[in-house]
Amino acid sequence: MASLGAFGTRLLLACLVMALVSQIYVEASDASESKSLGLQTNGIHRRLLKTIDCKAACTGRCKAASLKNRCLRACGTCCARCNCVPPGTYGNKQLCPCYANLKTHDNKPKCP
Incomplete structure (x- = not known):
């Protein structure tokens, strides 16, 4: 890390924070989409409509x-x-x- 300098260290830290924020955003949007479709119940993905035989x-x-x-x-x-x-x-x-x-x-x- 010492070879990166102050600017390199800040850039690396900013990239890690952006990656973390984007991961949280993706998980939140997946959860809201699943709820709007009625697919998530107690952390288990399933359809609310039962399939018929x-x-x-x-x-x-x-x-x-x-x-x-x-x-x-x-x-x-x-x-x-x-x-x-x-x-x-x-x-x-x-x-x-x-x-x-x-x-x-x-x-x-x-x-x-």
Whole structure:
């Protein structure tokens, strides 16, 4: 340190303080972002919305479908994206707007 001189020592100290302040700022902004999204509880990151069992929900939704495999595949994709499957085997899409609004490349409804 003696070879750095007074200016070098001050510069090194200023850099260390700036690094510490930026680390505190990053941690504080991450914590506030997590709280605003509802992701942090007791120091453990987790989602407040529970994920549904897509396989079971889609099995119920597709049980009356004539093309079960196609229905299950489409329903599984929609469920994974929306975390929601409307009740029943047909209709009721108003209860799950995300599921109802997904479209194919041909602008047709994606979800059964």
